[in-house]
Amino acid sequence: MTDLLNIGLALLILGLAAWTIVTRELFVAVAGFIAYGLLLTLVWVQLHGIDVALTEAAIGGGLTGVLLIGAAGRLRHSAVALNLEVPSTPVRWLAGVVSAAVSIALGVCVLALPDPAPTLAHEVAANIADTGVGNPITAVLLAFRSMDTLLEAIVLLFALLGVWSLAADHSWGGRPGALQQVDPNGILAYAARVLPPLGIIVATYIFWVGADDPGGKFQGATILAAMWLLVLMAGLVDAPPISRTWLRLGLVAGPLVFIAIGLLGLYTAGDFLGYPPGFAKPLIVAIELALLPSLTLVLGLLLLGAPQRGMPQ
Amino acid sequence: MSTFIDVLSLVAVAAGSFFFFAGTVGLLRFPDTLTRLHALTKADNLGLGLVVLGLLLQVDSVLAGLKLVCIWLLVLLSGASVSQLIAHYARQGEVRR
Numbered sequence: 328m329t330d331l332l333n334i335g336l337a338l339l340i341l342g343l344a345a346w347t348i349v350t351r352e353l354f355v356a357v358a359g360f361i362a363y364g365l366l367l368t369l370v371w372v373q374l375h376g377i378d379v380a381l382t383e384a385a386i387g388g389g390l391t392g393v394l395l396i397g398a399a400g401r402l403r404h405s406a407v408a409l410n411l412e413v414p415s416t417p418v419r420w421l422a423g424v425v426s427a428a429v430s431i432a433l434g435v436c437v438l439a440l441p442d443p444a445p446t447l448a449h450e451v452a453a454n455i456a457d458t459g460v461g462n463p464i465t466a467v468l469l470a471f472r473s474m475d476t477l478l479e480a481i482v483l484l485f486a487l488l489g490v491w492s493l494a495a496d497h498s499w500g501g502r503p504g505a506l507q508q509v510d511p512n513g514i515l516a517y518a519a520r521v522l523p524p525l526g527i528i529v530a531t532y533i534f535w536v537g538a539d540d541p542g543g544k545f546q547g548a549t550i551l552a553a554m555w556l557l558v559l560m561a562g563l564v565d566a567p568p569i570s571r572t573w574l575r576l577g578l579v580a581g582p583l584v585f586i587a588i589g590l591l592g593l594y595t596a597g598d599f600l601g602y603p604p605g606f607a608k609p610l611i612v613a614i615e616l617a618l619l620p621s622l623t624l625v626l627g628l629l630l631l632g633a634p635q636r637g638m639p640q
Numbered sequence: 641m642s643t644f645i646d647v648l649s650l651v652a653v654a655a656g657s658f659f660f661f662a663g664t665v666g667l668l669r670f671p672d673t674l675t676r677l678h679a680l681t682k683a684d685n686l687g688l689g690l691v692v693l694g695l696l697l698q699v700d701s702v703l704a705g706l707k708l709v710c711i712w713l714l715v716l717l718s719g720a721s722v723s724q725l726i727a728h729y730a731r732q733g734e735v736r737r
Contacts, residue, residue: 514720514724514725514728515721518721521717522717525714
């Protein structure tokens with residue numbers, strides 16, 4: 328029965344992936360991609376990777392989906408022109424051959440994987456007690472491979488800088504996104520008043536259970552960012568100008584705390600990002616707590632896009 | 641007694657799946673945006689409601705049951721808000737599909 332479900336899921340994903348590529352209309356492709364992300368979430372649930380499933384649903388389906396819908400909306404006019412420009416036959420053949428070669432190479436690599444696969448799971452299981460956290464994914468992300476998580480948090484900042492650098496000169500330092508004009512008594516304003524309190528509770532819960540159960544700062548931050556964006560879209564508050572000092576401090580605070588704790592490890596544990604024995608859990612919680620607001624700001628601002636509305640004052 | 645509860649669960653989840661199926665058929669077959677929204681919200685309200693009802697009979701703790709009910713209420717709230725928004729724009733003639 329489960330096998331049947333898995334095979335059906337795999338076929339559905341392959342079909343949807345093909346459809347997303349083949350379809351001519353940009354918006355349809357984006358809708359297909361969002362559904363694809365949600366189906367991948369089900370795959371991760373089937374593989375018992377609930378943490379990854381949560382992230383895939385929040386980032387892969389939700390956040391990337393909204394980003395792509397925005398991009399498709401902006402490209403609506405130029406996309407028609409793009410579709411008319413059909414590349415020459417040799418170029419299309421070349422693209423097809425290169426894509427097929429990459430797919431075949433990937434397939435060969437996957438089939439050539441040793442069985443049983445090399446794994447560090449036993450070492451993680453043997454040493455997880457030292458970290459004080461119960462969720463092995465959190466232990467890997469913030470203790471055994473915390474360097475990756477640190478760089479991930481920093482790379483998001485660079486992505487935001489890349490988005491901001493698309494601003495026109497006269498609007499640099501201004502407010503990102505368009506000015507929202509929404510009926511203050513409409514349903515969007517209503518949802519933006521009712522949902523955020525619940526969203527904040529759910530986000531805090533998901534953040535807090537991350538120590539022992541699936542969840543964590545990334546999933547929590549995505550929900551917080553979604554609530555923030557909802558309030559912004561309903562026009563209840565306006566987006567802050569990107570030149571605000573508190574905003575910039577908030578953006579770098581998380582990674583800075585992470586680096587500071589990492590440097591502290593040089594003295595107390597003899598290694599960058601090392602935790603002194605017995606202090607692993609509180610330090611991990613401190614890092615996660617510091618990263619939560621920074622990630623919320625980064626994810627929200629990434630979706631708002633480049634500043635568009637003139638300098639304040 | 642437990643068999644009776646299992647059967648009730650099965651019936652509720654199956655009825656919920658039926659509403660999801662009917663909602664999807666309506667979404668694909670109905671002629672305009674408003675009727676399609678109508679079909680879709682039936683899947684959310686009744687379909688998910690019945691699935692949650694079926695699952696409620698199987699939970700071990702009150703907390704897990706409350707979480708299920710919360711999920712249903714949140715989906716109701718977001719579904720109702722979003723379909724109102726879509727219907728609003730559809731009436732303004734901005735959605736022509």
